[in-house]
């Protein structure tokens with residue numbers, strides 16, 4: 493079940509270079525198309541453009557409830573709803589969301605920036621990859637970073653490529669405090685965190701990569717999560733912090749949640765790796781675990 497289009501976050505990536513089997517990398521849309529062809533060949537049924545809004549544990553059966561009306565019952569369920577981007581707090585930014593201000597970036601937006609100055613907020617790998625991707629089209633890419641260095645938050649290969657790029661500039665110890673524009677982004681005000689001085693720069697493009705929170709509100713209180721909302725699975729459920737949450741005498745299976753028969757895979761899971769390879773691996777693992785679970789009931 494998918495509420496938007498297949499592909500998730502990976503589908504938005506212009507170049508995935510660290511997925512096994514693709515030594516030259518591939519785009520997220522290419523990976524999505526290949527995955528869809530494979531999934532269809534295996535006979536999976538896809539329910540698209542359908543938002544799952546609720547979950548109910550009904551004894552041995554679990555139900556996912558759609559927005560409005562409709563539901564699907566199943567004996568087992570894999571939660572793979574990923575994460576949603578965190579919002580950047582700055583005056584005027586929300587009004588320009590989708591009008592020059594974007595959370596995440598796909599290839600179509602990147603090519604629209606041809607010859608322009610582009611600003612990116614973030615210091616993790618997704619921001620670094622976006623900077624490299626946009627530098628192929630933009631006149632100048634400015635990475636706005638709150639910290640004084642990138643090494644602690646970004647892979648070394650990305651840091652090297654960014655710092656050696658003639659097109660990419662990194663503004664350390666800086667943050668965006670205001671966005672202006674009449675119908676579309678026209679300028680940003682950047683504050684220096686040390687001097688508190690500000691500078692207004694002209695630009696039509698801002699891409700934000702400042703982390704994400706899990707999409708788990710629809711699960712209701714039944715499935716245990718940490719304070720940020722990430723789903724707790726497997727042996728972590730037996731930790732003192734979650735004492736009494738696991739209802740059975742047997743131990744939970746590796747990716748099983750606090751509701752027996754409900755599994756979590758990918759970015760939505762507490763302590764997940766936030767990578768395509770690990771999300772795909774956990775998805776495959778969950779299917780195996782579903783079979784093990786079904787053999788117990």
Ligand SMILES: Cc1cc2nc3c(=O)[nH]c(=O)nc-3n(C[C@H](O)[C@H](O)[C@H](O)COP(=O)(O)OP(=O)(O)OC[C@H]3O[C@@H](n4cnc5c(N)ncnc54)[C@H](O)[C@@H]3O)c2cc1C
Pocket residue numbers: 493494495496497498499500501502503504505506507508509510511542543544545572573574575596597618621707710757758759760765766767768769771
């Ligand atoms: C721009 C970008 C570039 C990246 N580049 C790389 C890279 O090069 N290499 C790498 O390894 N990783 C990369 N990542 C990270 C990688 O994409 C993620 O780790 C991976 O996609 C996680 O997959 P997932 O299935 O757990 O979740 P997601 O990809 O977040 O997918 C979750 C899906 O669930 C759907 N959904 C959510 N809630 C509901 C609901 N209530 N009802 C119905 N559907 C719902 C969403 O629409 C979404 O399609 C990148 C991420 C981004 C954003």
